[in-house]
Amino acid sequence: MTLAELNASVRDCQQCRLASKRTQVVVGAGNPAATIMFIGEAPGFHEDKQGEPFVGAAGKLLTELLDSAGLSRNDVYIANVIKCRPPDNRNPLPDEIETCKPFLMQQIQLINPKVICTLGNFAIRTMLGKQVSITKIRGEHFEVQGFDVFPMLHPAAALHQGNFRVLLQEDFRKLKKYLDNTHLMQPKTAEQMGLFG
Template sequence: MTPLQQFYEEIKDCRKCGLCESRTHVVFGEGHPNAEIMFVGEAPGENEDIQNRPFVGAAGKLLTELLAGIGLKREDVYIANVIKCRPPENRNPRPEEIEACKPYLWKQIELIKPRVLCTLGNFAAQALLDKKVAITKVRGQHFEVKNFFVFPMLHPAAVLHQGNLRPALLEDFQNLKKFLGKGLQPAQQPEQMGFF
């Protein structure tokens, strides 16, 4: 069993916050266990909760298409969420739920050691930049946080609700492609940074 699988076994029955009452699965994440690029969304939705996979359904299909558009497959990257259990009726995650669950995301990052963390939407950007930011202000930029690159992007689900955002999301992926094409400086190992 890999360390990532072992970690999943440790948290798959988590009851640290109230979301455990209504979820079907703790949706851990999936993808390459040593991915250079990790995508982080907000929380599982209904399909994700049922299938125990992140980013399935319409938003997942769009994410897969966007990845293909820049020459990447889902299995090349790792995909997870800040919150591992579905909030009822897909409501926004509450601060106490984010605080309870965020250490799991950091542990995944520690194990996967990606060099670029692409956050999808407001909640993931705020969770990884650790401050209140509006995605419309920070998208398209990259931030060095604890020696990782954090690259905020719009959430594919936002485009499904507001079709006029599609060009901006396509632009985010093209910007990511350009950023990756520049070559990345070697990232320090997470355990050297002292933030886990």
């Protein structure tokens, strides 16, 4: 299956109760060959209307943070744990996460990034399969199933709490340092792009 085929198959999904209230499914956006993938929580009001992840105020902050790390939205792929907006932006429920999780896992498999940055509690809990607290493990960097995972605070939380914004900026500085040291964001060669051989 390709990413485009996966996107098409998710767009009409009716597998959980969130299908009845959404305007549209928000599958993901960005570079399908990205080295870095960001995973947020769920679409909000603006995302539900526009069909793209992180397009509201939190999205603007994410774009600024990416810029601070020398990245653009075209360099990365952005998705959420949950693909449809929970009513009134409530937290996703455990059964909704379980039902939607296979789509995220397929996205990760197809994009096959080197680095996964999780944003907020739900994304890192989904990646680890356990109830961790983002405020306790943010700033760390560890390997999960072969991916380098950077758990970060969610930009929406940073909009409301000034100290979270400082911590999130710190996390992106760490990410930049890691990318600079590992040269992960250097342009791919023609061979790596599959243009030869």
